[in-house]
Amino acid sequence: MNNLTIKKITKQENCTTVDKATIVASMDKKTMMTIYRDMIRTRELDNGIEELLKRGESITQHSTRGQEATPIATIANLRKNDYVMPYHRGWGWAIGKGMNFKEIMAELINKKTGSNRGRGGPQLASWENRIMGRPGIQGAHLSIAVGIALSIKYRKTDEVVVCFFGNGSSNSGNLHESLNMASTWKVPVVFIVENNLYEIYEPITDTTSVSDIADRALGHGLEGTIIDGNDAFLVYKVVGEAIEKARRGEGPSLIETKTYRWMGHSSNDQRYYGGYRSKEEVDAWKEKCPISLMEKDLIAFGVATQAELDEIQKAAVEEKQAAVQFAIDSPYPEYEDLLTDNYADEKEGL
Amino acid sequence: MADEKITYAKAIRQAIVEEMHRDENIIVMGQDIRQSVWGVTTGIDNDFDMSRIYPLPISENGFCGVATGAAMTGLRPVVEFMYGDFLLLAMDAICNQAAKYRYMCGGGEFKIPVVFRVSGTGIGSGSGQHHAQYPESWVMHFPGLKIVTPSTANDAYGLMKTAIRDNNPVLFFEYKQLFGKFGTLESTEPIPFGKAKITKEGSDVTIVTYGTAAPKSLAAAQKLETEGIHAEVIDLRTIKPLDKECILKSVEKTNKLIIVEDSIKTGGVGAEIAAIAAEEAVGYLDGAILRVAGKDTSMPAGKMLEIQVVPSENDIIKAVKSLL
Ligand SMILES: Cc1ncc(C[n+]2csc(CCOP(=O)(O)OP(=O)(O)O)c2C)c(N)n1
Numbered sequence: 001m002n003n004l005t006i007k008k009i010t011k012q013e014n015c016t017t018v019d020k021a022t023i024v025a026s027m028d029k030k031t032m033m034t035i036y037r038d039m040i041r042t043r044e045l046d047n048g049i050e051e052l053l054k055r056g057e058s059i060t061q062h063s064t065r066g067q068e069a070t071p072i073a074t075i076a077n078l079r080k081n082d083y084v085m086p087y088h089r090g091w092g093w094a095i096g097k098g099m100n101f102k103e104i105m106a107e108l109i110n111k112k113t114g115s116n117r118g119r120g121g122p123q124l125a126s127w128e129n130r131i132m133g134r135p136g137i138q139g140a141h142l143s144i145a146v147g148i149a150l151s152i153k154y155r156k157t158d159e160v161v162v163c164f165f166g167n168g169s170s171n172s173g174n175l176h177e178s179l180n181m182a183s184t185w186k187v188p189v190v191f192i193v194e195n196n197l198y199e200i201y202e203p204i205t206d207t208t209s210v211s212d213i214a215d216r217a218l219g220h221g222l223e224g225t226i227i228d229g230n231d232a233f234l235v236y237k238v239v240g241e242a243i244e245k246a247r248r249g250e251g252p253s254l255i256e257t258k259t260y261r262w263m264g265h266s267s268n269d270q271r272y273y274g275g276y277r278s279k280e281e282v283d284a285w286k287e288k289c290p291i292s293l294m295e296k297d298l299i300a301f302g303v304a305t306q307a308e309l310d311e312i313q314k315a316a317v318e319e320k321q322a323a324v325q326f327a328i329d330s331p332y333p334e335y336e337d338l339l340t341d342n343y344a345d346e347k348e349g350l
Numbered sequence: 351m352a353d354e355k356i357t358y359a360k361a362i363r364q365a366i367v368e369e370m371h372r373d374e375n376i377i378v379m380g381q382d383i384r385q386s387v388w389g390v391t392t393g394i395d396n397d398f399d400m401s402r403i404y405p406l407p408i409s410e411n412g413f414c415g416v417a418t419g420a421a422m423t424g425l426r427p428v429v430e431f432m433y434g435d436f437l438l439l440a441m442d443a444i445c446n447q448a449a450k451y452r453y454m455c456g457g458g459e460f461k462i463p464v465v466f467r468v469s470g471t472g473i474g475s476g477s478g479q480h481h482a483q484y485p486e487s488w489v490m491h492f493p494g495l496k497i498v499t500p501s502t503a504n505d506a507y508g509l510m511k512t513a514i515r516d517n518n519p520v521l522f523f524e525y526k527q528l529f530g531k532f533g534t535l536e537s538t539e540p541i542p543f544g545k546a547k548i549t550k551e552g553s554d555v556t557i558v559t560y561g562t563a564a565p566k567s568l569a570a571a572q573k574l575e576t577e578g579i580h581a582e583v584i585d586l587r588t589i590k591p592l593d594k595e596c597i598l599k600s601v602e603k604t605n606k607l608i609i610v611e612d613s614i615k616t617g618g619v620g621a622e623i624a625a626i627a628a629e630e631a632v633g634y635l636d637g638a639i640l641r642v643a644g645k646d647t648s649m650p651a652g653k654m655l656e657i658q659v660v661p662s663e664n665d666i667i668k669a670v671k672s673l674l
Binding site: 083085114115116117119120123125127132133135137140141142143144145146147148149150151152154155173174177178180181184185340341342343344345 | 377401404407409411412413414415416417418419420421422423424425427442443446447451452453454455456457458459460461462463493494496516517518
């Protein structure tokens with residue numbers, strides 16, 4: 001009667017390991033080569049954007065460089081009619097889900113031939129590829145992803161939504177509202193947080209109460225998972241399991257992938273190397289390049305020959321060149337185009 | 351149906367229930383949606399399976415994002431805000447996302463058929479600063495939204511049907527002071543947006559109004575009639591789209607314009623209408639454009655106090671007389 005309970009709750013960590021050879025053995029060559037190819041293509045797309053920027057084009061560019069593995073290997077698990085809710089970091093999700101270079105580049109320089117008719121710019125979307133829009137407001141997409149997952153559950157299909165975000169927007173109230181609702185309703189959404197340790201110029205330690213974003217799952221009745229985000233094989237496997245869980249109707253997951261951006265936050269950021277980040281730190285992460293890592297693995301496990309990989313690189317450069325030219329040659333939207341599509345079933349003069 | 355009396359709250363409910371029977375992609379969402387503070391969706395779980403009813407947490411911005419995502423992928427969510435004031439918490443989800451999403455994504459298949467029921471709007475419960483505001487004009491600025499402000503049971507019913515069938519985000523305002531008011535339904539048909547209703551014809555002065563200000567404007571006009579002053583009263587019913595044509599035609603006839611609204615005067619709906627009249631009807635006007643509106647103050651708590659900062663019938667009568 002006089003024994004009053006005080007309950008304390010602490011976090012528990014549980015580390016397991018997985019043999020990469022087993023993962024490789026479980027995957028078919030086509031999937032592995034697709035992941036490799038799309039990482040190479042993503043890096044080439046970044047190169048193409050650099051070329052356009054040098055020509056003086058106005059582009060909002062948040063380089064993918066160094067972070068290719070997480071989006072590409074994640075999406076390699078998806079089917080055509082699964083949904084992707086992207087965020088601002090890079091274009092790996094667009095490439096991985098099936099958008100082509102031409103429609104991306106044309107959109108980024110606001111041409112009529114772009115995926116969103118030139119008016120969305122970096123806010124890429126593609127209904128055909130189920131890429132559901134990339135709002136410019138950090139964290140706004142998290143709850144939209146839950147809504148899409150809710151409608152999947154309502155329609156009783158086995159589709160899933162994959163929703164990407166950064167460590168920075170994990171600080172938004174939107175994340176907590178979204179995790180709470182997703183977990184309460186057990187809807188098929190897989191949240192992937194790419195933790196690249198910075199929020200523009202601020203190191204995560206100055207803005208964020210936890211160093212592992214996965215901790216934030218715990219408060220919402222979910223388990224958090226942390227993996228190396230630069231290892232495409234590991235990302236493919238771990239995210240793949242979460243996606244299958246979602247397909248089975250067993251609810252959402254949160255997976256944190258540790259990674260690093262090589263370049264500045266955006267093309268305006270000139271202090272990323274030796275400014276707010278030491279050169280040593282950046283160089284050490286470049287040693288963990290996701291593309292070099294996969295290249296080594298593909299050869300070591302006898303999946304591909306160097307010649308095959310070189311061929312992929314060559315094709316990506318050609319694809320990029322054609323797309324840069326296509327974007328430059330494409331017309332801008334007409335003035336009237338700027339004023340349409342504010343409404344569906346639009347009548348003049350609303 | 352003609353003479354059967356129904357309250358404003360029950361009329362909204364009837365429209366939602368009928369639409370839900372018609373289209374199984376319609377879902378309802380809201381805090382305490384089954385109990386329903388305002389009696390609109392009370393007991394809706396007796397009519398429909400819980401898969402179509404979503405009790406919501408206190409996550410206004412989050413749940414409006416959820417509704418937006420669900421709307422984009424085949425559902426037609428009807429989402430309740432318990433109080434109009436809470437709209438401020440969801441300005442991003444509604445005005446930055448739902449409103450702009452189609453444009454941002456390049457049109458085509460991207461459509462957002464969602465109704466945000468901004469329930470419990472305005473004074474009536476004496477709850478003070480955060481439970482009694484009139485947010486209609488806050489959202490009027492944003493392309494991509496439609497805004498409905500019904501003042502009668504009939505309009506609420508017909509406009510709710512249109513709101514649910516619309517393929518765009520619609521903000522549907524519901525007023526505390528009107529929930530219990532009885533009316534009759536004139537038809538089961540949806541009422542089109544952008545068509546104002548002339549609730550009283552007159553030739554001396556045009557009174558443009560909407561929402562809770564509409565019934566008192568009409569009452570004021572009826573009193574004035576007994577004194578031989580013929581006011582025309584236009585109930586906008588939807589403020590976006592706005593029936594400009596109806597307003598301008600009336601001003602052309604009466605040459606005088608007063609806008610009556612319960613919301614705060616500065617940056618209000620009345621300011622927009624006055625500006626339109628100044629731009630497009632100045633040749634017809636032979637007097638100042640007057641706004642009879644809420645005071646520029648935070649809302650005081652208590653029924654005795656709140657009533658004093660929104661226009662009264664008398665304020666409207668005085669404004670009309672000052673113009674004549
Ligand atoms: C609501 C909101 N606040 C601020 C910004 C500006 N902003 C854009 S990206 C960014 C940092 C995001 O950091 P993180 O989520 O870690 O992603 P990263 O850029 O590191 O990939 C900020 C603050 C924004 N777009 N939206």
